[in-house]
Amino acid sequence: MLTPNRSLQALLFATGAYALFPDCTNGPLKNETICNASASPIDRAKSLVALYTLEEKINATSSGSPGVARLGIPPYQWWNEGLHGIAGPYTNFSTQGEYSYSTSFPQPILMGAAFDDALITEVAKVISTEARAFNNANRTGLDFWTPNINPFRDPRWGRGQETPGEDSYHLSSYVQALIHGLQGDATDPYKRVVATCKHYVGYDIEDWNGNLRYQNDVQISQQDLVEYYLVPFQACVNANVGAFMCSYNAVNGVPTCADPYLLQTVLREHWGWTNEEQWVTSDCDAVQNIFLPHEWSATREQAVADSLIAGTDIDCGTYMQEHLPGAFAQGLVNETVIDQALIRQYSSLVRLGWFDSAESQPYRQLGWNTVATNASQALARKAAAEGIVLLKNDGVLPLSLDSSISLGLFGDWANATTQLLGNYAGVGTYLHSPLYAAQQLNVTINYAGGNPGGQGDPTTNGWSSIKPAIVTSDVLMYIGGIDNSAEEEGHDRTSLQWTGAQLDIIGQLADTGKPTIVVVMGGGQIDSSILANNPNVSAILWAGYPGQDGGSAIMDIITGKSAPAGRLPQTQYPSNYISQVPMTDMALRPGKNNPGRTYKWYNGTAVYEFGFGMHYTNFSANITSQLQQSYTISDLVSSCNATGGFLERCPFTSVEIDVSNTGTTTSDYVTLGYIAGTFGPAPYPKSSLVAYTRIFNIAGGASDTATLNLTLASLARVDEMGNKVLYPGDYSLMIDNGPLASVNFTLKGQQAVLDVWPQPPANRTGKGVSGFEGYFVAGFGSEQEVV
């Protein structure tokens, strides 16, 4: 039996000195193909792997790869985070001075609300630039396990904050912009960094009622899988993302990291994600979980063999290191499989320039002066302001603040520090709370102090201290909601309600009759109907997790320095939504004990709907492009010059919309294009977002043109087998919620299949997790059994 030998490397790794580069000039490999910069990445990688012993290969399967000292291959840490700025656990910030901070942008849920793909690319470029600077200082690796692009399906999800929202088209567009910024152009000689689309797939439950992420086996129909859960991941493939992460959960019986159907048939074969430099990592420790608690593989050796054979190339953790020796000894896996995994890994590192001399690489020249620049800091502030959504305004906003105005600040977010960042955050350049930002204005601030009505402190002991601030203020501003104590990794929300203590404080503020502004923080939406219906609550803003300069962005909106144009990237459900549908019910369409999910299918009345967002002005829209009244399906398909064989990517038409600012305040405007209609299999979604674009700085009385590019995918539906189909029927293209404008057209002729979906193997074992039985949860309704 082979035993790992990695003491020296482990030592180097432990000291943080893991970002060393192989020395291809003077090192032991200098004459090998791996060091030949003119050879192809795959040839270079193959030449290296051929030099490895089996033991060395096995050790290299771990995310904490020990390297091979005898060949001059240094340890390499594949696990780096960069969700909204570079972050730990393996990014090493210094305690002071250079490299002690970077730029911390808003959480994706707020950046998603900006509906501005160009912004996302800009942000991602900053992150990848700062990553390179830190890498050059031996403080991080080059592979980033971001983005989290699972759709925010259920409002309870503790990690919904990490995603851009609930809509799969929105996520697809966002993620392509993001990957472009992180990885650079396909024609660049070197990748900026490698992005990793996670968590593939069906991962959006942390711990609901005993359904733990490490052992969940989610049941998803092929229709929902193709129509919703997989959409952003296929977009990642379109964007040529360098890596995927398979998830903790099983899908329809099989843990994803051991599932050749998902990792090979769908991802690599059907979508064509076959570049030699593209690899799959497991979530940390999803490979171990295949053994326990999934109990999918009967032994530890079988678990590592199953996952490696299925197409998991890197094991976050050490389970492969520990148990592949046994798996080889038992003949459960052969060397070709592990070679393939390692060739993918090293091809990727070749494309990052890891083996090439620094001199020829611009990215290797980036230093501390490229981190947290003035421009990056301004971008972080801009990103937050672009995302903030105005939900209610009786005219109090924007505030004209001057020295005669006294502004009261209340709520546990008013003086937020790391709360601003949300989870997966690094060290921001600074943490500018709303209080800090208000103090920069020429206005008298009455900060209530303490934590009155905070989420974590339900007691009133601190309440009396806020009275003076209420009395002496002209305008009252409450900044609260939720934070990572209510929603985080490992912890889903159990309530969509405001806490009673917070509502009580807000109520007391509003009862004064003074202008009262509520800023709702947090990633998941809180049912704010009680505030919406309170005529004494003057305005409501949603500001998510706005990042290092979030307080400034909030005050920019409050004062009108920035005009709000963000849109809700998620439905704000009424609080009883979560008692109507188990989190484990993955179906999108309404059914028994399921009122439907997302704006497409929810059959109740949202408090605030997806896409909602007010402005400081009003807009009208007019579709100026002339669409045909009808299109023949066969013409649409035959005229299509399919991109990479994907008919769905063919253009349908480009639609121009004239957007007019009919008010007086200069403002951005997000143009949302929805398709609705009766075509394809019933039931029909209420509407589907198919395109969006943000246009900027439209002055009062002025107009601008928004262009929405529709493809055949904009019109397609998915059938129960997962096929994408163009159906004859009546279509409406609608601009904005409301809508502000719409145009109807029909598709005629025979339906056409745009994509034939590969079916899962018939012998696929559907293995339920034992111990979980359906049962009736008695709440407070009439159906509760009272003895």
Place this chain on the structure above:
Amino acid sequence: MLTPNRSLQALLFATGAYALFPDCTNGPLKNETICNASASPIDRAKSLVALYTLEEKINATSSGSPGVARLGIPPYQWWNEGLHGIAGPYTNFSTQGEYSYSTSFPQPILMGAAFDDALITEVAKVISTEARAFNNANRTGLDFWTPNINPFRDPRWGRGQETPGEDSYHLSSYVQALIHGLQGDATDPYKRVVATCKHYVGYDIEDWNGNLRYQNDVQISQQDLVEYYLVPFQACVNANVGAFMCSYNAVNGVPTCADPYLLQTVLREHWGWTNEEQWVTSDCDAVQNIFLPHEWSATREQAVADSLIAGTDIDCGTYMQEHLPGAFAQGLVNETVIDQALIRQYSSLVRLGWFDSAESQPYRQLGWNTVATNASQALARKAAAEGIVLLKNDGVLPLSLDSSISLGLFGDWANATTQLLGNYAGVGTYLHSPLYAAQQLNVTINYAGGNPGGQGDPTTNGWSSIKPAIVTSDVLMYIGGIDNSAEEEGHDRTSLQWTGAQLDIIGQLADTGKPTIVVVMGGGQIDSSILANNPNVSAILWAGYPGQDGGSAIMDIITGKSAPAGRLPQTQYPSNYISQVPMTDMALRPGKNNPGRTYKWYNGTAVYEFGFGMHYTNFSANITSQLQQSYTISDLVSSCNATGGFLERCPFTSVEIDVSNTGTTTSDYVTLGYIAGTFGPAPYPKSSLVAYTRIFNIAGGASDTATLNLTLASLARVDEMGNKVLYPGDYSLMIDNGPLASVNFTLKGQQAVLDVWPQPPANRTGKGVSGFEGYFVAGFGSEQEVV
């Protein structure tokens, strides 16, 4: 409108100088009755309250009472904690030196497992002694909001660790012993401290699936209420406890702190808890919660009036301070009601000697030398050892450790620090982990280090480091389970399973074939059937939260220095139990979606049942008392000299049991007496604990006599109206699980009501919390809807 004026007092309070005493010798009150030590407590209290203005009275309703400076009444903090040693938030430990620590005993769940009431009194005496010493140093108050005596009804409850277990008789016996130790004898001139029985009543859910403790409205039948939920609280009344705490939740529609039925009709009138010195505090901020989120009272003023009128005498928080002025202005409450509350408060302080000179009071002489004495430290270790339960042993235990033995220590609890204490802990004298304790033995220790397989760290990155310890050890010991990251205030468990990572590690240890001992930590039981069924797992101990010297107690048991005799104070349910019954279903008896609760009613098969516990020897038992074959109910009742009018407290008979140690190891033995039979309303409980006693140090081959005192309550059942009734029928008295001995007898004649239960008023409003509807939770069973 009155406004609070308490700036000076608030300042004193904030500086921690709140435990000052009134000066009855030279202060402004020296000539008032309050300062007359020979007057009755109620007259003294009345004389003081008569001097207060309404504003001063209102301010005194708060747990942080500001006092009345003009009368020389210092601020007083009613909120002190002492669950298993004095603790924060308002007990002020110094940073070093004197008063920087105290004695931290095991959590009640482990002390309950000792089934040793005398031990509990001893522990409580230490706590009250240390409380007095800290009070004399101005570091804590004299009123302690302990015990938490809600029965541990559902294994998910995050605060079950704070209770002695699931059985209401056990809790009743335990709590009387505890209160005796905390408060002292009824004949003592002064109370040691005041204990507070909480949370009255029906509070045992933190946050289950959106059912938050602040707003839950639990539905409990009168039968279950009297038979189970209220039992320990009536025992508190029997023990003359000084205070009650009403709870966050509502019961059958009414928030308990606003419920005159529970606070007046049941507690004060029916049970006769009418001593002038007995008061009720709200949980923190249960009074606010009556307004929001309960929405029980329509306004804030109504909420404070409702709770004060219902019989809540102290408001933990400031809600009464803030809103009673308005309530008085609106005429919602009158001064007689607030006077009554304050007279109760000050009568209690009189009984504590607060107004009397220090010289005449022994408790006022206690100093630092009475804190954390050698005897107290030894008691903490003994308490833990007495509670530890041996669940499995193939003979490996006790270990004969000597220098030739190499002991491997694994698991995230092996080097536990504050984990040892559980919640509501102060600063222990020290924190002796299992590793520390093992290091004191003459044995080679291989500590695996790190956190392999810890609950919080599911990744395998640290696993490889444990390999050397496995290889080099002769005996492997895994100490893990759960801690306050899985169960705590505000957070119920969502799983009864071991984490996969921990099971994997234990499996790897056991696979070596070396003796493998698992010590299960945490308050709630973890389904350990997989370990029980693994022949390579040699032994299993459950050790709860064993306190400051818990590691030593564990090693005492492991080495045989102490012989295990603890018994499980709770059922170890199979893990799927929690998917069979919603936590909100309060019914004890089996029913739809409810397999029954506690060992009395659970209709499934427990992994380890309530009362289970092995020894290092074997015991036999023989009932030596001669019982009649039958008893006539009318005779039993008529011969009864009812105690305080409570027929149920009349003695039935005293039973002597001869207990023999048939093995060779000296050991304690817990004698459990259960009644079972077919009498009273069906269904019948499987059995009911009615008496227990622990006998000590029975040598191998020796015998001892245990005496169990039965009362009419031991035989009574509760009907659907809540009446306690003696029924004719067949009874069995069984000794121990198994049982080891039993005797049958019958009761003949007409049934007799021992206690007529006062019914709730017919106009009691049952107000459901809006937004919670019954729904079906689909798990992984056949009933899940898959589209």
